[in-house]
Amino acid sequence: MTDTHTALRRSPLAHRSTIKAMEHAARLSEVPFLGKLILRGDPAKIAKTVTGVAGASLPTACRATRKGDTAILWTGPDEFWIVTPDNAHAALADKLGKALSGIHHQVTDVSSYYAAIDLAGPKARGMLMKLTTLDMDRSAFTEGEVAGSNFGAAQATLWQTASDEEKGGPVFRLFVRRSMADYLWCLLAEAGFEWGMPRQAPLSGETWRLER
Amino acid sequence: MTAQPNRRASGGLIDRSKVVRFRFDGRDFSGHPGDTLASALLANDEHMVARGFKYHRPRGIFGAGSEDPTALVQIGSDAARTDPNTRVTEQEIYDGLEALAQNVWPSLKFDVGAVNDLFSAFLPAGFYYKTFMGPLGNWMAFEPFIRKAAGLGKAPGAPDPDRYESINRHCDVLVAGGGPAGLMAALTAAKAGARVILAEETAALGGRLLSVDPDKVNLGDMAPTAWVESIAAELAGMDNVTVLTRTAAFGYYAQNFVGLWERVSDHLAPNDQPANLPRQRVWRVRAREVVLATGAVERPLVFHENDRPGIMLAGAARTFTHRYGVLPGKRVLVFANNDSAWEAAFDLQSSGARVAGIVDLRRDIDGGLLSTAAEHGISIHPGAAIVGTSGAQRVSGATVRRMSDSGGVEGPVTAIECDLLAVSGGWMPNIALFSQSRGKLVYDEDLSAFRPGQSWQKERSAGSAAATFDLDGCLKEGARAGADAASKAGIPAKAERPPKVEGAERPQGTPRVIPEIPSGRPRHKVRAWIDLQDDVTTKDLKLAVNEGYDSIEHAKRYTTSGMGTDQGKVANMNAFALVADALKKPIWQVGTTTYRQPWKPVTFAAMAGQHVGDHFHPRRVTPMHDWHKSNGAVFEPVGDWLRARAYQRPGESFEAAVRRESLAARESVAALDASTLGKIDIRGKDARTFLNRVYTNAWSKLAPGKARYGLMLGEDGMVMDDGVTACLADDHFHMTTTTGGAARVLTHLEDYIQTEWTDLEVYMTTVTEEWAVASLSGPDSWRVVAELCDGIDPDPEKFEFMSHTTATIDGVPVRVFRISFTGALAYEINIAADYGAWLWDKVMEAGQPYGIQPYGTEAMHLLRAEKGFVIVGQETDGTVTPADLRMDWIVSKAKGDFIGKRSLSRSDTVRTDRKQLVGLLTEDPTLMLEEGAHVIATATEPAEKPVPMLGHVTSSYDSPTIGRSIAMAMVESGGARMGERLWVSRKGGTPIPVKVTETDFLKMREDGDV
Amino acid sequence: MWRNPEPKPGYDAVVIGGGGHGLATAYYLAKEHGMTNIAVIEKGWIGGGNSGRNTTIIRSNYLFDESAAIYNHALQLWTTLGRELNYNIMMSHRGVLNLAHDEGEGRGLKRRVEANRLNGVDSEWLDAKQVKEFCPVINISQDIRYPVLGATLQRSGGTNRHDAVVWGYARACSAMGVDIIQQCEVTGIKTAKGAVTGVETTRGFIKTPKVACVTAGHTSVIASMLDIKLPIQSHPLQALVSEPIKPLVPCVIMSNAVHVYCSQSDKGELVIGAGIDAHTSYTQRGSMDIIEHQMASLCELLPPVARLRMMRQWGGIVDTCPDASPIISKTPVKGFYINGGWGTGGWKATPGSGHVFAWTVAKDDPHPIAAPFALDRFHSGALVAEHGAAAVAH
């Protein structure tokens, strides 16, 4: 695949554009077209190889590691997400597959499956608190932390990519099923309404036909 | 407009510089910001605000906060924004507030319903149970009238336009209650560095400190309000502290999960409400440790005619006096059984009221109190009781008699005039949250009330909630509780030193509790209220006990005592005492009714939070959704998904659209968005073994590049899901599931891999939405695929049925499967979902020369039915085995065990007369059967019920391809009935004759059988 | 009302459990089978378990013949029960709506309506407009997430007053000589040669050849005293009431798709129930998120209720069977009978359940209506899978 294909693609939230709360309190944006791989395998058996190929080391529970543009997120005891820049994941998947041959593992491309939403700014935590039971206090959820949880009715993986001290921080990235992305987007906007985030009209206007 | 005759010259947490105008019961009043509706009405000398539930007797303001049982009004007359059953003691006033009396007709002051009071002797407890038992139907005839008479306020008539929110918070220490103990607890924990949430039910911190005479009491050389403000300021300055006012802790659930209800803007005029904030919030707090500083509730005295407006708890009278700057009466009579009420009397006297006397049930009164009373010139009546009151819509006086040694009253009757009767039966720790936490209560004999006994969760009580009633003790205990809580939460803390208290009042001492105060009247003439809202009198409770309802819960339910909107906050303890007395049992043995969530009523919408309307539940859509929507699609919900059901052209009926689409799928080419199907990537050396165990058929020999249909069972042998699984490599498979079953199937498979067959090397990852899928059906489908895809020859001669391959479209990789759910030549193209919309456009473009039509789920259902394919969930309902579907061919006899296998040989599952899937053809080909209709064996429906049913129609369509109606049905011994004539019943018509057939209607047509 | 006797040394039969079903069982044992030397023993106070906690929905529009038979049997008994007991059980035949929100649900409900019709159960299908006419407060807008497609209506269904039923039965039992013994907990069941000989209780041993276990929520723990393992799991089920308001909801409304059901009591409270918690528990407490979801669902369905307030909330213990149908059965132990596993919907069956169970106990032979609900159905596979009819409940 080449970059020319970019024009053919539509990211899950292509119909939305970045929205902001007042005074840089929070910012909601889609990060389209990231490469995403789910890697299954026993960390004891794959760690070295994965680090060799991906650069980043395998993270410990509920954490992410990064090397350059590539990040590895712990999502389960034998499950990791590898997040890469656009188009970089396919080659990485091939390399991983080869390097891990003979070891029980699975590498699955989920780049299209999951939308990535970035939520940044001082009110980001306050917004997330309205959606999830995770402890979003800055003392409890810190940079590099990863958690799968419910955000309203959507399951998603939350990753803090930038610290609260950073300019524009903290930054959280949410990976959510593309079919749920719009729901989550609208719910996040609603959560930010308090701080001036514009409301997002959800999908509507569909004509139902319920009876035959 | 009145001039607030009862407003004191100074004092109170009100802003006298501003005047607030409001309406109540059709009359205009004024008050000040900071007033509750109660304090403002009292400032205007209005005591009567409501009428009782049952007898419609006048009801006044009895308490000053959430404990008030009767002062309920309807707020607002806007159909969408009206709030029934609102307590005037909690509703703050704002300009333009409109309050209406409720459950009265025609008006509050003249209410026809009050006639019930005249018949009260005929409306005893349990009246309804014993009445209306005459001729049958009697009750049914009366019920609508009884229902109309019941109920208090009115529900809004239109949807609520306001917003609500729920928020999750974690903290080290949650402090419930912002009185002296709560403030010290919060301060101590906060200073130690703990994350603290302090929730105060009312509009201001301070608790009882706001109800004492500020000229008399000081803390650390500060007036009480000044001290509270200083602590509030200190707390506000710490970013580890969240202070929430107008926020009640309403529910204590498992593992220190506590619900808080915040009324964000109910105190503001609609135009002043911040547009960015919700009306109310629920805070879902998970606390490491909890401090319950919920204070105490004052107990009423139970005496004859204790229900008139103007009869008020003594503590409430003080709250109105100091917190709101309103003197609720000019001539006050105090009736008490404890010391705190004497302090109230002195206080009211110094505040400008004339205390007409103190009547105390106790004979021995502390000398200090006696001398202070003398100093104030207050006449006292120790060892005496109020035996009656007067006044129509406001108390105007009371009669007093001496208590006799035998527990009655004796001697002369003294009449005392008053316009306020302040009563106090002592203070009861507010144990509601503690009891909700499942802590055990202990009955305190000195207190004659319950207090916290043994904790179950990580909480402790402090202050008057823990029966510590002196101010100094409350402050110290609060600080200790805060330190203990923080330390147990892992943040070492030392109790803050409390301020030095000067001028503190005397606590209540030992109250003399008499369950029913004697009046010297004949029993049947005594009307002493226990529950002022539900109009429960002592007579009712005693009657209940006499009739055998001697468990406290029975007595409660029989009389409805404590079942009003206040849930008996002030009434319950008196009810327990009365029942215990009647049963001659100790109170601990009688026990309490259960303190249930919520502590006070919480708005439904606040519980729902933001998860309503647009945010109620996700609408899942595929990448091609926009195309469907703009091309006439009508949708149907399928699980969480919206799927295009048919694409209606302008002027075209739904039925015509389905015909057109289905014909295209048979005769030329049509495309279905099949992206919603569940998809699972399965990998590992044991993947085949695994598939063999989870599907009924054999998978050992499926070669890479091939695909196979599989049926999945539960261990009960019943069909659970189905789908096609493709072999990508020897150890790598791509499984598909039904749309609705995707999540369930993955969990089911993970369950076996993770907990049962842990020796198998298999990993599974969902790829449902990684792939967008266009399913092309029809004789021209291969041409469209050929046009679209590079690197593949889709010629059906070369690209075999049930095989798959990779290809590209304009360089974009795709997977192409030759599989069919329609019976026609069909291909499925899978592409990364980001390209889904583009793929669909490409398909439509490439198919145009062939007249391609998009087709929806309705045509899909029809097409598969024409071929006799089942839909799990339509043909099946959790009671259907593969054999019932007459799909024995898919159950491998040769391979080993699989999920559900053993269940297929149970005595009931091997019955041959089970319901089996068959086709049904109506004798009249134009007649379409109703899905869900039942199959019977007779041409006329027997009149006698039950009518034996042979089965039911699962699917029924008008098939343009077959040229007639077709149906499938589950029919008893169906497989053995081929060709048999049966009937399908219908309401209001003769049964429809049908012929039992095979289900593959396409084949039947080919064979000329149809 | 009812006598409060000391337990006798022995009885002809002992019913464990003084809820609606237990008292009904005793009532019919005495009335129809002449067994008046019997006792109902109750751990707490009668009606204090699920009888006092349920939302009192009465209906019989079940899918399968077996279920329709028992629930309709009950419905017929309900209709005249007040008069029979000379106690107003406040039976209110206000109608029960079961809403459909999509085609699949509609198909299932229509199948039920048809089955009901042929089974002689009153039931009809209403389209959305008719739903609105019957119950104006329901939102039938098509522009919501779960639009109302239609509903089944059972006009003879409705609600009644749970306490009155319990008290009415207790009174009638007592009058016939049945001993109702409260505050008496069973601690063991004695057997000899595979047959029951008596029950150990906190108030001493009571000799009896027949023990009828009617302890909804606790069926498994009583059975475990005889080492009988059951296909039953006990779950929390919550309900709540609003503050009383003037008449708003004229019937019973039930929706499986959004997990909520609602009616209005004679006092004016909205009585609202939800789905069960998925875990087992005997704590009589469920999760707050179930209540929150239920409130959201209710605000969707009946928008004017949003500003009303939840006044009281509680939880009960329901025992559920894999096929969402009850167990009314003899057991491997002679003289030990079980009536349980009613899941969330036992209340509506109370008189029918008691009636057929009394027969089963008295004759040591299942009543024909009870026979399909015997324990051995789990062995043979002949389940009565009513999940569709009772997914949420009732």
Next chain:
Amino acid sequence: MFLITCPYCGTRDQSEFSNAGEAHVARPANGEELTDEQWADFVFLRNNPKGLFAERWVHTAGCRRFFNMLRNTATDEILAVYEIGAKPPKVTTVEPATPSGEAPIGSGNDAVKVMRPEEPK
């Protein structure tokens, strides 16, 4: 709502988890040799004790792993979590004295709401 400590992700709200029924119920390897009764035991019969119960949960919204948990169903006290395949650890808890009785504290039953005078405070 419980607070459940996932052995892999740590302590999270119950809403992230799904209950998966009784733990340590092994699927018979020899189903074909079992009688209908024996097979039904495996498919349908479960322990349902009032008191200590070994059950399975799955961290649905988190790591998707199944694990075992010991919980007192009379009080909902969570006593231990442990991995699939591990043996249940020894724990102590306040259990009802009789099968149908109430735990002395933590139960929702009326019988234990109020302390008796002789109970230690």
